[in-house]
Amino acid sequence: MKKLRLKKKVTLATREYSVDYKTSLNEEQLRAVMHDKGAALVLAGAGTGKTRTLVYRVSRLIEDGIDPRSILLLTFTRKASAEMLSRITSLLDTRAGKITTGTFHSFALKMLKQYYKQIGFSQEFSIIDQQDSADTIDLIRGRHLPPSIKKRFPKKNTLHKILSLSTNKRESTLTILEEYYPKFVEYEDQINTIFMDYHKYKKVANVMDYDDLLLYLLELLKENPDARKQITNMYKHIMVDEYQDTNRIQHEIILLLGGEENNIMAVGDDAQSIYSFRGADHQNIFFFPESFEKCEVYKIEQNYRSTEQILDLSNEIINGAAFKYEKKLFSRDRIGEKPYLVAANRERQQSEFVVQQILELREQGIELENIAVLFRSSYHAFDLEIDLNKSNIPYVKFGGMKFIETAHIKDLISYMRLLFNPKDVVAWQRVLMLVDGVGPATTRKIIDNISDNRLTISNYKDVLPTLNKNVGITNLFKLVAKNFDPTDITYAASELAFYYKEYMDEKYDNVNKRWRDIETFLQITDQYNDLPTFLNDMALDPPINSLDELEPESKEDEYLTISTIHSAKGLEWKVVFLIWATEGKFPSAKSTHTIDSVEEERRLFYVAVTRAKDYLYIIYPFGIFDRESGMVLSEPSRFIGEIGDEFLEKFILTEDEDDEGIDD
Template sequence: MNNYDTLNPMQREAVFTTEGPLLVLAGAGSGKTRALTHRVAYLIEEKGVKPWNILAITFTNKAAGEMRDRVNSLVEYGADSVWVSTFHSLCVRILRRFIENIGYTTDFSIYDSDDTKTLMKQIFKDLEVNTKVLKERGVLGVISSAKNEMISPEEFMLSAKAEGDSRLKRIAELYMEYQKRLKKNNALDFDDLLVKTVELFQSKQEVLEYYQDRFRYIMVDEYQDTNTVQFKLVSLLAAKYRNICVVGDDDQSIYRFRGANIRNILSFEETFPGAKVIKLEQNYRSTKMILDSANEVIRNNTGRKDKTLWTENEVGERPVFREFSSSFEEAEWIVRDIVKRGGPWKDYAILYRTNAQSRIFEEKCVAYNLPYRLVGGVNFYQRKEIKDVLCYLKTIANGRDDLAVQRIINVPKRGIGAMSVARVNMFAMENDMSFYEALERAQAVPGIGKAALKIGVFTDQISEFRKMLKEETPIKDVIEAILDKTGYRDELKEEGEVEAESRMENIEELINKAVSYWESAEEPSLSAFLEEVALVADIDSMDESEDRIILMTLHSAKGLEFPYVYLAGMEDGLFPSMMSLMEGPEALEEERRLCYVGITRAEKRLTLTAAKSRMIKGQVQPERTSRFIDEIPDVCLERPDRDDSKTGWKKMADAYRNLPEEAGLPWAKASGADGKAADGHTGRFQNRPAGVSLFGQKSDAYKNPYASGTSAAPKNTLTFGKAFTVEKPKSLDYSEGDRVHHMRFGDGTVKSIADGGKDFEVTVDFDHAAIGTRKMFASFAKLKKL
């Protein structure tokens, strides 16, 4: 039996179709990576294609690594010559060789999000931008969106002027200045890596033709996530030979907020006339019940290519939907359910729509002493000590990187004051040179004084480190020299033994990473190492061998799979998000695709949960079950909490009565000065009074002051724990038929008001069709009469 006999008929057809444009619609868990890697092997071994004529593009380093390993296991010779990389890594390799054609040097720096924020902050300060009108993060987002659409600063300015929008004109000015400073620093941000490669191809036909001839067979994974510039890049490369195979699933297109354009996959046949379409619909991951639930949800989308997942796996259990009084009860139940089922813990994933939902799950895991991994937390490479060491390495590699040099000029402290730095900066700008070049000429800087000697020590050290690298000193020794000769290690020790040890452990891990790179790379270089670090994503560093419960957003979960999955927060306004409900059908369809992605992460068991009340912006709000739950028929979904004798608002009243102490405990604060518990996790309940459990439940040592004795709870009061009470208003300043405003749902008309005893129950018909009619307690709705 050969390698291809193990493939199903549709996978084989995708493998054997090698000439001309091909669209492979690969459903979740349908073995697309297997089909792609076998296709590479087939091209080399059966079609006689040279390995270096094949390009395979993925979206993450992790996926690229897996594909590379699989190809190596299938092909006896030449697999290492196949280019398997992410879009960004591909562009870096091209630019390192040819970027001088568009005015940069090949030792350019790559700015991560932290670097770009720092640069924009400097621009805001220098141009005296009103931060009440514009925010650095918002401007960077607009610039990124423009780059994704291949809109230059000049084009952006013309558009802003045509619209007569002063705010857009100001952003255009900032965009121009931002690009100017990046160029001066010989640096590119992530978006530039793609944009500049396209610019290179469009301006230098000979370079484009070189890569067109090099990559005669092109494959692109996760094509539904491509944006305009990525689409343009692939189209340019494939224009000559048209042997392009794109693999993707329009039902899993969930990155519109990052610029992904679902039209790229939906209109592939229009872009590449004569394209063949193959559907991979057999799922190898999930049970039949889980797939039926996913199919029922996604078929409500209209903007999609028709396909239905099926499987030969067992029928399995119906997914379960559970409702809880509050988000606290929801988290408590999920974690207890995991404890009840037992390890291995890495089999469990808790998925949610927003990062803010993770906090309560973290606290419950800590309370139960369960090991967990929060994906999307602080990236290893964003930690201060790691950024410091990397900036030393960046300065050694590219002296024109002003941001890197300015970060470390006084780290560790050298007695070089802010005024001295400002004078050097001014000297650099007046003489059209980089900040580091100005440092090397410090003696010539007006008014620099004694600081010139301290600056000289710094530049001498950088020169020494450069010499070490040139002499091929092991990278470990170079980093150790940086730590010792600059005094960085000694300054860390001054922070305290525990803090220093933690930071040094992180630096040791960076050294391990550098050594590993140097040992595995064919032609190791500092620039190449720095670009590998810059392009790493949080999901790439996830260690699947760690036995920990995974906490992550639904967006982060794409491409992963777990035996047991919990989808938490299945409530309208949370999932689907309120913004999507306001925006309209296109945004809602993307949320539905996100739900489909979440459901199809589960292999054996899927549990969906919702809360009847949730703390939002400091206020407890009633919640409505997500419409996505209603799209799953009962034949596919078990709902043990459904009880017609105790519906809707009776449950809501119970939700408020049963809210745990966490809802408003004055002592719910972190214990240490650093806001962390002893084990390093953020802990909110360390300073609780004696007798109060982690779950807000009172032990015998703590008695409710209203339970007995002379004190009595005030009438018409809902109690949410100590110091958190809401009194029923004596009257309302609005009546039936009045127009009112809700801080979350917007404007609406009061349809009815009922006296519920402990509070008024108000029914409002909101203007926005997606919100509809809602019933809520007056004390929490805080409606304002219009």
């Protein structure tokens, strides 16, 4: 027998609002927006208006007399914060500008800049990014390891990943090694020694890495009752977006920020938790209601993005999940075609079919910008990129190397960090290695002297007289010694760029391409008023992820999007092609050894199909070439194999002499 329950009907307060909440929101959204006091979890499915709900809730709080300065809205990207703030301001008025909004890391930075003394730093501490962190670990690694084990010992990026996972998951080094890198368990003691020296190194250099921001904020809240009380009194109403993506530290921080009233609203979707490789903990969204004595749970299931047929398939996929909140997405009036499941007889035929369909869709009036091709891993797109280029179809790719991670851009940022903090030994490590005639030994000698306060940019000739013979060193110290105005970032960036160009001309063959990148970099610096803000943004949340993500020069330019699913989260297109939906590729063969990893692959598949608004093509090759075995037969993804025939239109590709078609 079905269990019946009463659902309270939402009644607006008798007061008059300037915003018409009742007609602007559906019943589910309105219920969450009108939540009064205490903790609340809003389970908002894909395409259900999660952002709209958050925007209207902030507006409603302000209209009910809540001081906007006491509202904290935490997101996972700076872009999301800016969009929400803009929408709240448009909906209400300029009072919205007084709320605090930003990422967890930017909020942590703001708090630590206020309470720097309590954590043992000076206010001028700077932030190092992931690669600089790995380089510093490598420097320390070189000091500790005997030559006999260097080749077998984890490399710098692996060490950085171990430390980051240990920090964000709040687990010991040994636990991380056993779970992710069992072959390095024997080196646990040496690894821990390196990590301890790394933490000391940062403290002396007055720098923090990305993970430190959260770690020190958590430490501040736990160990300094006065600071915690001041912060919780400052922020009486807290909202957190994308709660399913939080890690263990972020979850602990939120619980500590609640204060006496626990006016915390977490918004998220357990079905879209796909970032465990970054330390995100899928369990946090399940633990949230249990962490408070009284926590209201609201579900938002009405979808405004996809057709009913696409939603039916999405619901079936996620229904197979072992751990989930029960939800069923639905659409009031969007009826369309069933998703297509297309079997290609070989790998290349898959990409040829996608290109053919894209050309046909464009002839039917569907613009390229309304079409996306999604895949599990970046290398799955290699054949596709070749065929797109052959057919002259312009495209942008998400999921490759980030613009901010390219060597020449990182070099420039390191120079700029030295202008702000001449004791930044991590930046010195990078720029010194660019000087002709300077190797690891000289670099280490200079850095050791800077760390011990024996060497400065003004006395280097006296402390290390041998450096006088190196023109490159002399020019570098002269550059850093220049008294640049920190508010004139445009001039400083231009001077550094032209200084660096001489090195670039000698180092790289593709100078013109790299110089175009630097010109783009200079355009970005033009948007900032001062150097510290720019450097913080570069470390916390770069304004662009890659050159491919820049706006086209002309709005009339048309381009197709091809993307990893991880990079496509939060986006939507009229037509979506999901390629390589093959067992062993999706789920990845590496992700089938534990229930948790298979479950995350299922959620990733769910995220992919819920990007489609009107048309969804799921494609897999049933013939795959293997180097040892030749052509082998493959099967569609297990996530498709579980689905009943009524949810998909199934086709097999056939080749004719004149054309290629699909047969059912």
